[in-house]
Amino acid sequence: MSLYNLIVVPLSVISGLWIPCTLLCCIPWVQKQMLYLHWVTLFPGKWLTEPERAGFLKNQVATFGIASEDGERLFAWLIAPLGVYSRHVDQFIQESPLPDDIERRVTFRLLKEDPETRLVIYFHGNTATVAQGRRTEEYRTYSSGASDKIFVLAFDYRGFGKSTGTPSESGLLNDAEAVVDWALHTAGIPPERIVFLGHSLGTAVATGIMHRYADLTRPIEFAGLILCASFTNTGSAFSSYAIADVLPDWFRRRFKDTWRTDQRLASLAKRCERLQLVLVHAENDGTMPWDQTEELFKATLRAATEEVGPKLKVVDLGEAGKQEVWRQGTRSISKLIAKHGGKDALNRVDTGFTSDRRITQPHKHGNTQAPSHKNRHITMPALHATLTARDLFPTTANTSVTPKAILLIVFVAVIPVLLVAGLVSWLLCCYGRDRKSSRRRNPAEEKGKENPSSAPQIPQKDAEIAGFLRPSPIPHNPYSRETQGVPMVPERALRRNDTVGSERSGRSVGEKSEAMPRDFV
Structure with a gap:
């Protein structure tokens, strides 16, 4: 096969597919399907309603629903810490839970009655549900850390799992507001004992809801914000999937859900007097480049201080990476860039902050023990969240696409491009076959065609x-x-x-x- 066929034809085919797909992503409906991927479900429904299948102890997870203001129903998990479970193991085992009656569950009662409990609200990324395997590993890590006072509240956005509705930026922020209001008013947890932890897409949701509460007439500041594998905005996130990092600026401007985390963090840095921000990323993250977190860190620092070169405390963690911390008064902004881990990878970490507690509970085949969580596989962001949570004590643009633009894109750009790309690919393939056959043609046959009488x-x-x-x-x-x-x-x-x-x-x-x-x- 010639070099021409090896290079030109594949590039033509790739271009013919990539350009129309890029143009199709300008349509809001297509954008939602590609950005949220809520239609991708990796586990059946039993994993949602039976958390024990994911490795939790009996009744350690309370499943319930939260209603949003616009009428959507959100599916949520409330996970009790392992230390609390060990002290009330009989109550958990003997409990007969009723569906959606969360206020009568042992987990809820222990969360509300203990004035020293901490609550981590987990905002997961796109695809799948709260029961996805890696996410359940993180829940167990947070709830079994050095402090046995950390409860975890995880939920599915609208359109994900058993939650109703269709995802959008405003819709997901409404979902987050409903969950935070439930924690503040139903569970009675004060904001200084609540931490927001976001992962991937969840970093944008967590930042957005914290910004919404900070923008109230009477601002509400929470204990901390932890962002794992974050991105600056939707355009930057999509650029990581572009060929040769090429994404036209006009395409970036046509995203309906922009998720401007960079602007919201800069606003939080100016408004919040007790901002506690932690940014976590891995150098070998193949999905979201770690320089996105680097840009967020620099932009937030510029908004927080007027110093040209702010003083940073650098902590060398060896093979675990490097941490940079900026502190000024009651505000703290830190960045942890790990050498290994990736967005979804698991690493073996030895730490004295993880729990070494064992719990025995009855089982139909005998007694079972909760595994020791020392020297276990945990995610890189989960480790940092565990170390950070132990220090949580009380501290005082219109970019929509119009229907006319959609029709213009489809009928003027997409369809002609598809036709031209298909025609060019067909012509190139035919031209390549003709050249190949002409090289292999027998010279005697050519001579015979010119003089039929002398044909062999x-x-x-x-x-x-x-x-x-x-x-x-x-x-x-x-x-x-x-x-x-x-x-x-x-x-x-x-x-x-x-x-x-x-x-x-x-x-x-x-x-x-x-x-x-x-x-x-």
């Missing part, structure tokens, strides 16, 4: 293979050496002999010849 004879063997034989009309000669069957002669030879015989006898070609060789084969 087709060998008997080749004629047989090509299927050019037919039964001979000559009667069987008993004196011939061929004693079995009717001999087969090439059709072209018969035509040639008939022509020669006709010329000699003076008859036309169609007349029969009376004289034939006796032993003609």
